[in-house]
Each structure stands twice: as structure tokens, then as C-alpha cells.
Amino acid sequence: MNAPDKIAEEKGQEGGTKRFQAKRDAILAAAADAINEQSAKGMTFADVARRVGLNTTSVTYYFKRKEDLAAAAFEQTLDKLREMLTDAMREPTPEARVARYLTINFERLAAIQRGEEKALAILSDLRAMDGDLKRELLAGWRDVFRMTRNLWGSDGSRAETDLRGARAHVLLENTFWLTAWMPRYEIDEYPRVLARLIQVFTHGIAAPGAQWEPHLLDLEHDEPEPGREAFLLAATRLINELGYRGASVQKIASELNVTKGSFYHHLDAKDELVIACYKRSFDIIADAQKLAEERGGSHWQRLENTIATLLDVQFSERGPLLRTTALSGLPPRERSTMIDRSNRIARRYAGMLSDGIAEGSIRAIDPLVASQAMMAMQNAAFDMRKWASTMPREKAVAFYASTLAYGLFDDRVLTL
CATH class of the missing domain: 1.10.357.10 (Tetracycline Repressor, domain 2)
Structure with missing residues (x-):
């Protein structure tokens, strides 16, 4: 050639x-x-x-x-x-x-x-x-x-590595969560939102001098239907681990060592199961927010009590909360309803932050941006259960929460 x-x-x-x-x-x-x-x-x-x-x-x-x-x-x-x-x-x-x-x-x-x-x-x-x-x-x-x-x-030390692990996870999850809330902004606003998010990650949400001294709230309540809570909890864990379509009815029933018929005793269809799991999770978050408000204290104390309680749930056997990733498996109408509920919870966080800014217990941050960062942190904590199990629960909650409480570069939590 x-x-x-x-x-x-x-x-x-x-x-x-x-x-x-x-x-x-x-x-x-x-x-x-x-x-x-x-x-x-x-x-x-x-x-x-x-x-x-x-x-x-x-x-x-x-x-x-x-x-x-x-x-x-x-x-x-x-x-x-x-x-x-x-x-x-x-x-x-x-x-x-x-x-x-x-x-x-x-x-x-x-x-x-x-x-x-x-x-x-x-x-x-x-x-x-x-x-x-x-x-x-x-x-x-x-x-x-x-x-x-x-x-x-x-x-660095083992404690420093543990803290960096929490920071890495929260940072990654927040960048994944951007697709859920950034479309609400015009593209020309993106630089401002970026600057406000960097501000939250750099300095945290707590005002200077605020201490991490949370009080865990009592979320216990009576089951309206015996066995339903265990059923929804098992389903939530499997859906978080395998996704909506990966967590089959058979796998959920096997997790509880019951028949598929037991599934249909509690719920009529799989979509109804996911909706029920979401309702359980959103109810837990809303209950924590309401209980924190009822307990009183500064708005920073109300926020830290809410955050600590929900992270404790995520890291414990009574957790987790259902991740928003399961939304992709739901029909559009049901998905829209669940997103609306999630947005209401985020707006309540934004309100707590706004009141704290006015009070002086929260830094002067953008409450809408900070509330979405909180949603991402709270939503993704389930994935850090293995990490949390390597240390006392209180320490795990403090390390993970510090990522937003004090920012991604403040090491004071290492002395707790």
C-alpha cells in the first residue's frame, strides 16, 4: 500500500x-x-x-x-x-x-x-x-x-480521618443534591448561589461562640397498626440500599421473614409502599422540627436539637429515613406530591434559620441555600452508618453535624 x-x-x-x-x-x-x-x-x-x-x-x-x-x-x-x-x-x-x-x-x-x-x-x-x-x-x-x-x-490522626470522611460525604452529597433545587434559580444567579453555598461550607451556620450541646428529642409514638412500623422500616432500608426497583416485594418480605401475602396485608401496591415509607420519614422529620420548636431555646439550639435527633435516627436501628433517590421510581403525580412535602420541610428549616439570623444565634447566611445543604446532609446520613458504628454514637453525630454547624474547616469538634 x-x-x-x-x-x-x-x-x-x-x-x-x-x-x-x-x-x-x-x-x-x-x-x-x-x-x-x-x-x-x-x-x-x-x-x-x-x-x-x-x-x-x-x-x-x-x-x-x-x-x-x-x-x-x-x-x-x-x-x-x-x-x-x-x-x-x-x-x-x-x-x-x-x-x-x-x-x-x-x-x-x-x-x-x-x-x-x-x-x-x-x-x-x-x-x-x-x-x-x-x-x-x-x-x-x-x-x-x-x-x-x-x-x-x-x-493526621484517626479522629482527623473520621472527620474528613464526614466532610467528604457531605460535600459529595451536596453536589449531587444541586440538581434537585438549583433549577429554581435563573442561570445568571448561579454565581451568587455558589458564593452563598461556599460561605455556608466555610463558616457554618452557627454564630461565633455557639456550642454543640444538643438535646435529643423523644420521637417515640404509638403504632396505629401493629407491625406496620417494622414493615416500613425494613422496606426503607432495602429501598435505600437497592433503589426503588431493586427492592422487590419478595426481598422486602424475606427481610422480615414473612410471605408476600403479608406485604399486601399492609399495602395494596409497591407504589403505595414507597409513598408510605416517605410519609413515615417526612413525619419523623416534621415531628423533630415541631418538638424542637416546642422545647424552645435559641433558634440555634432548636436547629442543633433537630439535626442531632435526626442524625441519631439515621445511625440507629430505628432508622433510617427514606432517601429522596427513590422518587425516580414513582409515577409523576405521586412524585410531585412527595417533592412538595420535601420542599415544605426545607422551607421550615429556612424559617428557623431566618429567625436565628434575626436573633443573632445563626450567622448571616442565605437561609434558602443553607436549608438545602441541611436537607442533603440529613438525607444522605444513612450511607454513613458503617462509619458511625466505629465510634460512640454521640461522637459520630457531632462529627457529621459539624460539617454544617461550624463548616468544613473548623476542627473544634475534635475536642468534644
Whole structure:
């Protein structure tokens, strides 16, 4: 083959490779949208094919199994997180690294809103994967977690490592939670919201001199139906771990060592189960907020009592609260109802923060932004149960809560 022919062939191969990659990227973007709307288990080849204007057979040319497609979408998200964290690590201090990481996230979110970039698959459904794919993806997630923790440094005592773990988790969960509430803002407001969120993470919400001395609230109440609470608790744990579609009726019944018929004794359908689990969780949060208000004290004391009580629930056997990630499995009408309830809880937090700012027990922060940071912290604490079990519960609650109480760079909690 002469040189011109060889060059022409290589150009043809390069063009083919580019076309292949472009089509593959389009399929992954469509899969990410489907996962975010319907969960990984709910995603279908037919739906993904429809989103990119292909037939199902064409999609299977790129990905043989639905599980392979979901895994590739998750791996793409993990790769992007590694890329962002590597960028952030170039900054000289923990404060600058966290600010850079948040800035990259906001810039990407704005680009998605403008239609310049595609959304990535949310990782909440990752645990619903099976076998080797799940093991590989969880290994990738642990790598991302360690990279995030290292934003604060990689040396230090065991207590410092524990505290950095809490900070890493809250930071990551807050960046994932942005997609839930940032669309309420105009894109030109994103820089201001970013600055206000960085302010919360840098200085915390408690006014200078405020101490961490929470009083755990009594959330005990009588069961209206014997056995229902245990049933909903088991379902909540499985849904949090496996996602809405991953937690089958059979698995929930097996967890309680009862028959599937027992499930339908309590509830008529699986959607009704998720709604009941959400209602239980939202009722617990609302009860904690009301009890804190009734107990009185400064608004900082009311907030710390609420936060500590709910984190204690998340880390205890009577927990957890249902994660908002299960919303993707619900029909649109039911999902909208649950989101409205979540927003009411966030607004109540914002009201408590506003009153505390006026009183002087809370820093002068943006209460709407801070309330969403609190929702993310509270919602995701379930994932830190294993971490919390390695230390006294009171210490685990204090370490985790300090991330927003005093910010991500204040070490006073190490002396508690």
C-alpha cells in the first residue's frame, strides 16, 4: 500500500472511530437521562433507543446487555468526578480545593441548563447493580470518596480521618443534591448561589461562640397498626440500599421473614409502599422540627436539637429515613406530591434559620441555600452508618453535624 492510500485508510478509520464514539456517547447520555428519571432497573433498551432515534438492535451493537449500558453510564459519572477532583487538588489549601470543586460543579450545571452539556447518571442507583459490575463500580466509588477526603489532606490522626470522611460525604452529597433545587434559580444567579453555598461550607451556620450541646428529642409514638412500623422500616432500608426497583416485594418480605401475602396485608401496591415509607420519614422529620420548636431555646439550639435527633435516627436501628433517590421510581403525580412535602420541610428549616439570623444565634447566611445543604446532609446520613458504628454514637453525630454547624474547616469538634 502506498503512502497516500495508507493515509486515506487511516483517515477513514479515524472517521469511523469518531462516528462510533459519537454514537456511543449519545447512547450513554440517553441512558443517563433514563436512569435519572426511571432508575437503572427501570431503564430499557427501547426507551434509550427512542431517545437517540435508533432501533433497539442498534443499541445492542454498542452494549450487549442493559446492565452493561447502566454500568458504563455510572462509570462515566465516576470518571467525571475523578476529573473534577483532580482539578480541585491542584489548589494549595483545603478551602481553595473545596471552592474549586464546587465551582466546577456549578459551571457544569449551568452548561447543562443551557443545553451545552448532557447530564450524568446519578449514582444513587449504583448499589442496585449485581455481581462483578457492582463490585467494580463500588470500587470506583470508594476511589472517588478517598479523593474527596484527601481535599483536606491525607495524613493526621484517626479522629482527623473520621472527620474528613464526614466532610467528604457531605460535600459529595451536596453536589449531587444541586440538581434537585438549583433549577429554581435563573442561570445568571448561579454565581451568587455558589458564593452563598461556599460561605455556608466555610463558616457554618452557627454564630461565633455557639456550642454543640444538643438535646435529643423523644420521637417515640404509638403504632396505629401493629407491625406496620417494622414493615416500613425494613422496606426503607432495602429501598435505600437497592433503589426503588431493586427492592422487590419478595426481598422486602424475606427481610422480615414473612410471605408476600403479608406485604399486601399492609399495602395494596409497591407504589403505595414507597409513598408510605416517605410519609413515615417526612413525619419523623416534621415531628423533630415541631418538638424542637416546642422545647424552645435559641433558634440555634432548636436547629442543633433537630439535626442531632435526626442524625441519631439515621445511625440507629430505628432508622433510617427514606432517601429522596427513590422518587425516580414513582409515577409523576405521586412524585410531585412527595417533592412538595420535601420542599415544605426545607422551607421550615429556612424559617428557623431566618429567625436565628434575626436573633443573632445563626450567622448571616442565605437561609434558602443553607436549608438545602441541611436537607442533603440529613438525607444522605444513612450511607454513613458503617462509619458511625466505629465510634460512640454521640461522637459520630457531632462529627457529621459539624460539617454544617461550624463548616468544613473548623476542627473544634475534635475536642468534644
